[in-house]
Each structure stands twice: as C-alpha cells, then as structure tokens.
Amino acid sequence: MTAVLEVPKATPGEAGPSPRRLADVVFKVREFGIIAVLAMFVLITALIQPRFIQGQNIKFILTNATIFALLALGETMVIVARHIDLSVGSVLGLSAYLSADLFTRAHGIPIVVVFLVGLCIGAACGLVNGAIVAIGRVPSLVVTLATLYVIRGLDIILVGGGMVVASSLPNGFLAIASSSVGPVPYLAIVVAVVVGCGAYYLRSFRSGRELYAMGSNPDAAKLAAIPTGKRVLTAFVISGGIAGIAGVLWASNYGTIDSTAGTGYELQVVAACVVGGVAIFGGSGTVTGAAFGALLLATINQALYVLGISSFWDEAIAGLLLIAAISLDHGIAVSLTAALRKRSLQRGT
Amino acid sequence: MRSTHPKWRTAIVGVAAVAMAATTLSMSSASAAPSTTLKKGLKVFVIPKNLGNSYFTTADSVKSQGALYALKKLGETGQETSGTADTPSSQLPIIQADISKGANALVISATDPQALCPTLNAAMKKGITVVTYDSDAPTCRSLFVNQATPQGIGDAQVDLLASEINDTGEIGIVSASASDTNQNTWISYMKQELKKFPKMKLDTIVYGNDDTATSTQVTQGLLSRYPNLKGIISPTSIGLPAAAAVLDTSQYRGKIKLVGLATPNEMKKYVADGTVKAFVCWNPADLGYLAAYAAVELASHAITGAKGQSFVAGKLGRYTVVADHTIVLGVPFVFNKSNINNFNF
C-alpha cells in the first residue's frame, strides 16, 4: 500500500485554520476596539454630565451621525479598492439644493420622487468620477479633487445668491429626519440597516470581495481576471448615489439650504473611515467599522459642547484620534503580515 | 469637526417699517442741503462679505431694489463682487481687483475691522470713496451705513425675549463667530439691557460660525447642558433658523422661547408653527440702497461725511450723519405671525 501524503486542501473560501483565526480575532478586536472607545467615552461624559445620555441628547447625536455614517458607507467601498472619493461633500451639497428646490418648482411632488432625483444626481456625478478613473486611468485623488471644485462651482452658480427655506418644504419631508421611536430616529435605524446590507454585500458577494482584492494588490487582481474597471465604476457610482441621497436627507434635517451645504464633509468622512479601521491604501476595513467611526466622531463633537469644553479642542482631538487610529491599524497590519508570513513559512506553503 | 470653511455672516435686520413709511415720503427735496448735482457714470463696486449669501443678495440686487438698483437709478455703473468665503483673505483680492478696474467708489461690508485697512487707506489716498455698510471697518472709511444702532438691535431682542418668558429665567445666546465685531457689539448691549431684568440670567454664549450644521450642533449642546434654560437669542440669520429647526423637532418645542434676527422668508415656517413667536429684522435692500446713495453723494463731493450733514436717499427720504461718520437706517422691526406674510425677502 502506498502511503498517501495528505495535503490539506485549500479551497478559495477557506485557508488553513490558524492564520484565518488570527486575522479574524484581530479584526474583531479592532471593531470592538472602536465600540469600546465609544462606550468608554459615553460613560465618562455621562458621569460628568448625566444629561448627555438623556433621550433627547442621544437623539441629537444619532441624527448628526447618520448622514456621516451613510457617507462613510460609500466612501469605504471606494477606499478598500485603493481609491478615494473627495467629491462627496460637493455632491451632497448639489443634491441637497436641487432636490429641495424641486419642492418649490413642482408643488405636490411625491417625496419618493425627490429622493430618486437626489440619488440620480449623485449617481451621475459618481459615474463621471468612475469613468475618468477607470477609463482615463487617472488617479482618483486627482479626479475627485477636480470634481470637488467643479461640482461645488456648479452648485454655487445654480444657487446664485438664493436659498431654499423651510417654509417651501412640505412638513412630511422635514419630518423624515426627525421622526423617531423614543430616542432613536427612524433614520438611524434605516441607515443601520443599509450599513448592514453594505457589510453583507462586501463580505459575501463576489463583487464585494473583489473590491478588497483590488485594494490589496491591483496587479494580482487584474491577473486574477477581476473586471477592475467595472468594479471601480460601480464603487464610484454607489459612493456618488449615496452622497446624493445623503444630500436629500441633509435638506430634510436642516430645512434651510444654500450653496454651502456639505462643504468640507469629504475630509470628515475620510476621517471617520480611517478612525473606523479602513486602511487608506485599501485592502482592509469594514463599513460597520467606518459607521462606528462616524458615530464616535459625532459623539465626541457633541460631548464637547455638552461638557462646555471650549469647542476649540474639537479639531485637535479629532486630529489626535486620527493619528492614533492610523498608527494602530498600521501596527496591526504590519504585525499581522509578519505573523502570517511566519506561519506560512512554518507550514511550508 | 467643524467644516473647513466657516463663514461669518451676521444677520442684520433693518427697518421694514421705515421702508414702508419711507415709500410714502416725497422724493423731491426742498431742503437747505447743498444742491450739488450728483455725478453720473461713476464706477461703483458693491462688495458684500461674501457672495452666495441671500442676505446680501437682497441687499445688493436690482430685483430687490437694493444697492445696484439705486446705482442704476442714479446713472452709475454698479457691480457686485466678492469672494466666496467670509474672510478677509477672500475679500482683499477682490477689493484690489476692483481698484485695478478703475473704481470711483467702494461700498463694502467688511469681513474684518482691521485687515482691509492698509488697502482701503491706500485707496482713499488715491481719491476712491470708501463707504462701509452692514459691517464696519471703523478706521478706514469715510462713512458707515448701519442698519440700526447696535444698542437698538441688542435691546430689541432682549426685550422681546423677556416679554415671552415673563422676565424670568436662564437664557443662552447662539451667535455667529466669536470674532465677529457686529455680534460682539450687539451682545455687549444685550448684557447691558439684561441688567434691567434681574431675574434673567445669561448662561453662556455659543458660536455657530454662521454655518447651519455647526449652529445646529451648538444649539443642541446648549439645550442638553442647561436643564433650566428658558430662552435663546440668536442674532444671526443662519443661527436663528438652525436653532428653530432644532427646537421644532425636539421635546423643547414651545417650552423654550426663541428670538433673534433673520429674514422673514427664512422664518415663515417657524413662526407659522409657533416655534418662534417673534423676531427682529430690517430690510437689507434698504440698507444697500442707502449705502449706494451715500457713496454717490460722497463721490460727488455733495457731502464730506461730517456730522450733521444730510442728504436725500431717493425713496428712503432724508438721512443725517451722526457721530463717528455713521448713518443709521432706522430701528429694528418686529416680525410676528400677524405681519410676516406681508414680506417677501
């Protein structure tokens, strides 16, 4: 009888147990890490100022965070593929104004239609971004930097000196951002569900996984016959579409819209992603992490106001958090790579 | 994190009442003022704090009968120019470009009391007329057209709030930028006026930087931090609607009273549903109109801007220069449910 050497079969979905479990644990820790920081923060602030966890204040925080969590969802998809979308703030602003303006031009227009319009405006901008990146082979940093300017400029020209005021918007529309069940806005629930869907998509659908592959190693991805052009295009269209919807929500939330809506949001969204564990050069990170990153930043922001700490510290704290998050994630990445390499050396694969 | 482009728009509201009254005044003047005819064909640049600001659009545009309208009527060449950010570094290159274009007069709402002065002083030395409106640069202009006396603006809002909270309770102020000259001047008068109401106490001032999202957040922080808050004053046309939106959708609606400064259109919804009972304003268009007239009068050497001189500003009637080279448009007008729908700006 011949001795058969049993080689453990490595199927695509499952590598050997050890490296997977290690990485698993690490990533779980990372995500729980944010939640832990968030919890600790809330706890400390609540001890100093109990009204911080009072229902109305929780509602304030959740409302402020939802728009950024939504934007972070789209941005994460783009970043894991080793790209970046800096135009989200401008797209949000354009969509916010145009959709709100629709109410003044077409009285009685159904709210759903307005959302669809916002979605289309955003998706169209995303399409432009994606096409230039995918077909023109232009680095996304440059493209979206340019479209940031161009779209904002368009917005300013369209708005002129005007604004859309709350009295022009139907009450039903304005109520969307604020209606809630207890301290939890419906919007927060919806966004949580959407983020969950996004996480599921990225985790379990082939096209989602391929985004990670493209971010990890673009050349290998191409050699593995991943349709990178199509994936990139899709990611930008989704990012843009989400920004478009976020714009409509912005209009519902604030009620008064001029040409400055969303200015500067792009860097805040990227910060939320980074704090949430998304690696800036792609290949790793989760949308749930990014969403929690957005929640954490919104909570800190609000906490400073509630504690009466001069809001001058807000920016500096955010900057320190960012650097800490980047260092932490980088450290994890490096040690994880080393550990995995060592294991594969040991196993002889 | 705050956005990267804080803007400081100060909501200044002028006299709608005076505007309405003034339209009934006769246009011709048979006064003792020097009857020098005003020059025509002057190149006048209107430079608000920033473009894309509906308050200034109303103040300056032809459609609302603001500054450019007045210039057109007088036969001058008027143009509105400015930067996008409410900062001196955005406004300065514009001023310099306008001087390059051969300006005879500049009508400016100053983004900063000092930063523009070297340039403006150099301009005045060249013979260019410099008039400020809405926001002053006290040491480098010939005339300042103020919407109302700072004291009037401050007092009106405190009195309004006091009447709504029965002269008793804690209050907070949601301002624009902490460095905003107008805001700080009005607030200092508000503090004075508060002394008349010993049972009212000012808890704190928070700053929304004239950005809707920031104003919203600081208002939320204010509400959460002070459980005994009874009233809020927001003397800015960005802050007031933002604060109103927060109150409108929260448990505090009706329980906390809100007053301030903003344009009627922005506040119609909140006045209609009772979140804000009353607020103060003036007509920015009249402010721009008056400023344009003042600039032309100066540039034509009809007046020098000295105290006591007066001129007729078209449909607005006669105005006299008071101390410190200032002309005051009028007194703040109180808007409420009964009159707000008569206005459209």
Next chain:
Amino acid sequence: MLSPSEQAPLPAEPVVESGSVQNREALSKGDRLRSLVRWESVLVIALAATVVFGVSVSSQFLTGSNIFNIGLANGEVAIMALPMTLIIIAGEIDLSIASTLALSSSLVGYLWMHGWPMPGIIVFVLAIGVVLGAVNGILVTRLGLPSLAVTIGTMTLYAGMAEIVLGSTIVSDFPASYTKIGVTAFPHTELSYSAVIFLVLAIVFGAVMHATPFGRSLFAIGWNKEAAQYAGIRVKRVKTTLYMVSGLIGALAGVLYTFRLSTAEFDNGSGLVLSVVAIVLLGGVSIFGGKGTLFGVILAVIVFCSLQNALLLTSFPEDATGIVTGGLLLVSVLLPNGGDLFRRARSRKNRHRTSSAS
C-alpha cells in the same frame, strides 16, 4: 460581528503604493525628458492664452499694479507649492502644510499679544514649523504610516492647535513696517514681497531638485523606493528632511499671510491646501511620484494665478473660479493619458483584427 469569511482580505502590503510595475518600467531618460518638455510646452501655450485673454478683458491686466495684485493674492500658495513639489516627487504628500500656516499665524498673533519682539517671534515660529514638519516625517518614516492618511491627521491636529492657541481673539495691531508687505511692492520692482520670496525660493528649490544628488535622490525614491534604498539612498532621512522643509515653508507662509492681512486669526489659510496640490499637479508632477520639474510648477503657478486674476477682472463670479481650477486639473491629467488611451484603443482594435483573421 465578523465571520470567518469576512477575514479574507489581508492587509495591503504597507510599502508600494505607486502604480503597477509594468507602467513604471525604466523609461529612458530621453523618454522622460521628452514627455516633460511636452507638458511644459502645453503650459507655455496656456500661459500665452491666459495673457491674451487677460489683456482682451481688461487694459489693466499687464499693468504694474495688477501684477502686484496677482503676486499678493497668491504668494503664500505659490511658496507652499515648492516643498509640495519635492514631496510629491518623492512619492508622498503633505496635506498639513496649510494648517502649519494657520498655527504659525496664530502663534504670531499670540506671541505679539504677549509682548515678544517681532524678530524673535519670526525665528521662533519658523523653528516650530520645522518641528511640526519633523513630526510628519517621523510618523511617515519611522512609523511607516501612509502619508495621505497621516497628513490628514496632522492637518486636523495642527488646525485644532491653531484654534486652541488663539481662540476667538483677533490680533491686528502689527507694526506697519511689517504689514506694509500687504500694500507696497518690493523696492525697485512691481512685485509683491511674497512674489519675490517665491521667485528666490523657486530658484533655490529648482537648483536643489535638478542639480544636486539630494534632488536626484528624490526622483529615485519616488520612482522605486526599494531600489533607491538598495542604491544606498537614505530614504528615511531624505523624506524627514523634506517634511521639515515643508513645515518651515508653511510657517514662513503663515508669517507672510499674517502680515499681508495685518491680522492673525486661527483659521487663516483654511482651504488653501487643495489649491496647492492642484497647482503642483497642474505643473506636470505625477501624483505617483518620480516625475516632474520645478519649472513646470513655476509655469503652473503663473498660469493658475494669472487666470484667476483675469477672471476677477471680468464680471465672472469669483465663486465659479473653482470650476476653472477643477477643469485645469482634469485637463492636466487627462491630456497626457489621452495619448496613451488612444494608443491603447488602437492596439486593441489591431488585436481584434489579427485574432479574427486567424
């Protein structure tokens, strides 16, 4: 929260971020030079077009006082583009430079308020700038963090520090001997002080970049970091130096900015960094590193500033000049790629033809 199947994406190799190796095969020096000369010719044409446009729009365009205005309005941005060029060529980026400007402006105001003598303030602030840059350098080289993310972090941090230092105070009582740079030209010229400083620094940076081993090492590092390392270039030291220079220049820009406006406010300079990056990219510097000339950047500075000024002289709304910036950026990256695109499309067609023939 995480299932096993979520784990598959391994962290990206924390080293190579540049474009794929195939695209970066060693081009001959001649090829590289040729492509750059082509871009600079485009810029020269753009400059000529801008001048024609400017003159047609206003007789004041080429006057001394207008040239003074152009330099005055953009001097600090132009100056900041110089170290940015070096950093991008070396394959990194520094988004924090405008926040260094803000922090140094705040410090100038704060120290002046507390009675420090101005020369001392300037020296101190410049030194702080170097320190701020060194922090960036350490984070990028010692900790190995990606500069894009890190400088977003330090950008936020330094801007926050500027806010903490000065708070809501505005300091504006600076002596006229310093604030005169905001109104008077450099003696014997029509140029603003900041424009003159820019030109002097541009010559220095250009010499370093194109005529010294240090400068050559930047290109090597940007082209292929590992190869440069193996060739004996001390990559970490070079990059840290670059960031320190960037910090120094950012602080200098902050001092100039403060005097020009005769005002120190904590958010002086907010929003400028994207313009700086746009100008550098417009100058033909590749975002991937390893390619670019300082001359191209100088041309880009002039084109950008003159175009903005020319538009100002019309009644084109100042708001809309952002569209021009964005458009210029797109054109500057699409044009070079356009040639590639065309060639690729043609070769694909040829391939189809040969494959269908077989």
